[in-house]
Amino acid sequence: MKFVNKSLYIVKPMEVRENIPIFSEDRYWGKSPESVLKRGLRIIEKKGWEEFNKRFCGKLDFTDDESRADWRFNIPITKDFVVLDAGAGMGRVTIPLARVVKRMVAFDHSFSRMSFLQRRLVKEGIKNVDLCVADIFELPFKKESFDLIVMNGVLEWMGKNKFFGNPRQAQIASLKICRKLLKRNGYLYVGIENRWALSYLRGLDHSGLRYTSYMPRWLASIYCRIRGKGNKYDTLTYSKSGYIKLIEESGFRKSNINFYLPYPGYNIPRIIVPYEHFNLLKYLVVNLMASKDLKTTLVKALAKFNVFIRLYRLLFFSFNIIIKK
Amino acid sequence: MKHYILKLIKEKFADRYNLPDSTISMLKLSTPNSGKRLYNKVVFLVFKNKDDSPFLCVKTVRKIDDSETIYNGFNKLSLSHKLVKDSPFEEMFPEPLMVSKDDNGIAFSVETACRGVRPKANQLEKILSLYEKQQAFLFKKSFSYINDLDQYVENIIKKLNIVQSEENKLRKYYRVNIKTDQCIKVPKIPQHGDLTLDNIFIDNSGIHIFDCERFGFIDIAGFDFFHLLSRVFKNDLSKMAINYPSNYFDEMGNKLQLNKQLIFAYWLHELLIKKEILQEKLNFSFIINGYLSFS
Numbered sequence: 001m002k003f004v005n006k007s008l009y010i011v012k013p014m015e016v017r018e019n020i021p022i023f024s025e026d027r028y029w030g031k032s033p034e035s036v037l038k039r040g041l042r043i044i045e046k047k048g049w050e051e052f053n054k055r056f057c058g059k060l061d062f063t064d065d066e067s068r069a070d071w072r073f074n075i076p077i078t079k080d081f082v083v084l085d086a087g088a089g090m091g092r093v094t095i096p097l098a099r100v101v102k103r104m105v106a107f108d109h110s111f112s113r114m115s116f117l118q119r120r121l122v123k124e125g126i127k128n129v130d131l132c133v134a135d136i137f138e139l140p141f142k143k144e145s146f147d148l149i150v151m152n153g154v155l156e157w158m159g160k161n162k163f164f165g166n167p168r169q170a171q172i173a174s175l176k177i178c179r180k181l182l183k184r185n186g187y188l189y190v191g192i193e194n195r196w197a198l199s200y201l202r203g204l205d206h207s208g209l210r211y212t213s214y215m216p217r218w219l220a221s222i223y224c225r226i227r228g229k230g231n232k233y234d235t236l237t238y239s240k241s242g243y244i245k246l247i248e249e250s251g252f253r254k255s256n257i258n259f260y261l262p263y264p265g266y267n268i269p270r271i272i273v274p275y276e277h278f279n280l281l282k283y284l285v286v287n288l289m290a291s292k293d294l295k296t297t298l299v300k301a302l303a304k305f306n307v308f309i310r311l312y313r314l315l316f317f318s319f320n321i322i323i324k325k
Numbered sequence: 326m327k328h329y330i331l332k333l334i335k336e337k338f339a340d341r342y343n344l345p346d347s348t349i350s351m352l353k354l355s356t357p358n359s360g361k362r363l364y365n366k367v368v369f370l371v372f373k374n375k376d377d378s379p380f381l382c383v384k385t386v387r388k389i390d391d392s393e394t395i396y397n398g399f400n401k402l403s404l405s406h407k408l409v410k411d412s413p414f415e416e417m418f419p420e421p422l423m424v425s426k427d428d429n430g431i432a433f434s435v436e437t438a439c440r441g442v443r444p445k446a447n448q449l450e451k452i453l454s455l456y457e458k459q460q461a462f463l464f465k466k467s468f469s470y471i472n473d474l475d476q477y478v479e480n481i482i483k484k485l486n487i488v489q490s491e492e493n494k495l496r497k498y499y500r501v502n503i504k505t506d507q508c509i510k511v512p513k514i515p516q517h518g519d520l521t522l523d524n525i526f527i528d529n530s531g532i533h534i535f536d537c538e539r540f541g542f543i544d545i546a547g548f549d550f551f552h553l554l555s556r557v558f559k560n561d562l563s564k565m566a567i568n569y570p571s572n573y574f575d576e577m578g579n580k581l582q583l584n585k586q587l588i589f590a591y592w593l594h595e596l597l598i599k600k601e602i603l604q605e606k607l608n609f610s611f612i613i614n615g616y617l618s619f620s
Binding site: 064065066067068070073074076077078079096099100269270271272273274277278279280282283284286287288289290291 | 326327328329350351352353354355356357359360361365367369370372375376377378379387388428429431441442443445446522523526
């Protein structure tokens with residue numbers, strides 16, 4: 001059995017493949033079927049990255065855009081930080097963060113995705129990242145190991161697990177695990193959608209159905225069972241106050257929770273506005289937004305009224321939540 | 326990073342902005358290309374208390390290796406500010422305040438934030454007229470010229486660094502279709518280099534131009550108008566020439582008009598700026614087709 005940094009783990013892996021320790025059942029998830037990713041991995045091995053980029057551009061959910069972790073500017077990260085990236089996927093956050101911290105540990109429950117990330121780390125020449133396949137409810141790490149834990153687009157999926165019947169209980173349990181793994185004064189970052197996001201009027205919710213996030217939970221459950229081929233409604237998102245309640249129930253203090261509004265969304269945080277600083281959001285809409293068409297001109301005009309900005313904030317697409325232990 | 330910079334701002338600019346008892350907050354901005362290495366810049370607008378507009382603008386990069394971007398940008402801004410200092414155009418560019426490193430060794434710079442709002446399309450005429458006056462002011466500071474436009478074009482062709490055979494075809498095309506018998510002298514004025522409506526704010530006092538990282542890289546008079554108008558009229562580039570300020574060169578005592586040679590020179594400069602993005606696309610047909618879309 002050969003893998004880097006054995007000292008990091010408190011339990012033995014079930015298996016080690018390509019130097020990646022595997023601690024849990026390998027479960028794939030992603031934009032394309034696993035077979036497509038595996039084909040991509042073979043292309044990288046045989047023909048290199050240039051050929052891979054040519055053939056797979058837009059087919060897989062990876063990016064070389066280093067702005068995806070820009071929420072980090074709101075956390076006093078230092079060169080000595082040890083960071084855990086939970087549900088790291090193909091490394092959109094792992095790579096930009098690894099460049100500025102001492103050490104990163106990235107895990108996911110898909111081996112193929114970790115295998116891809118391993119190749120990307122080699123390509124980028126990044127050597128301070130440990131990868132493993134693990135489940136957040138059975139993490140193999142010592143308590144108080146990390147200065148920062150990243151849950152980017154992860155918390156809403158916690159309901160899809162084999163340990164908890166109630167998705168909310170699963171979310172609380174995962175947050176409690178993170179709290180336990182954080183060092184004193186460490187930070188937890190959560191990137192997640194707003195339950196009341198206006199954009200859900202146009203698109204699908206995590207359940208794969210329309211409007212479920214707006215519905216009362218009991219109604220969403222019935223609706224999902226009828227329309228969603230018997231699936232239960234287990235991908236819960238909340239409003240700002242809902243998240244505060246959830247996070248508090250996990251043991252964090254309310255005064256240590258800070259909300260930011262990322263635009264266009266937490267996965268592409270081109271603009272980040274502190275939630276409480278109402279004047280910044282107003283400035284953004286009134287002064288920075290271009291009057292491209294009638295719609296934006298109208299929005300800019302309405303933004304002069306505080307009530308509109310408050311409403312806009314309430315219906316914002318997603319949140320960056322930064323919680324201090 | 327943010328926490329370190331905020332602390333430093335409070336210390337350094339306490340008196341100038343009356344900061345000791347103020348709450349400071351930051352709005353993070355970056356362009357869609359910002360994370361793709363080429364323009365790895367991140368901008369923070371700094372607000373005091375519950376003010377409606379920012380008072381400072383902080384620029385930084387995501388990793389230490391890119392710090393040079395910040396130093397270069399700060400130097401260019403300092404150059405632009407020096408040229409208009411104590412003139413009616415002093416507020417056209419931000420004032421550079423400081424450049425330093427954060428606690429992780431990553432460079433950041435601080436400048437004054439521009440006042441105003443993004444201009445509307447119908448304010449284009451006002452922008453052109455105000456910028457024209459600033460250009461004439463800068464020209465009168467040096468009275469220097471590009472004495473031979475043909476040689477100038479030849480130099481840009483070389484800098485494009487395209488395949489030799491394509492380069493020769495480009496030279497031949499210029500000789501046969503664009504070049505005239507006259508030797509054209511063009512005023513030499515440091516250009517902003519990225520004058521777009523996105524980089525301009527407007528208010529009652531005039532226009533305020535930011536993102537001066539390319540200031541002075543190009544010094545052929547009129548390039549900024551070409552750059553601005555070709556973005557405003559990107560769907561019909563032939564409108565670029567129609568809207569080009571007709572008496573721009575008159576202000577400098579020069580009888581020159583926007584002509585084929587100038588458009589070609591400006592277009593080559595555009596391509597030179599985008600060289601890294603365009604890479605293999607940059608060949609004879611691409612260059613000429615692009616040029617012809619302005620006619």
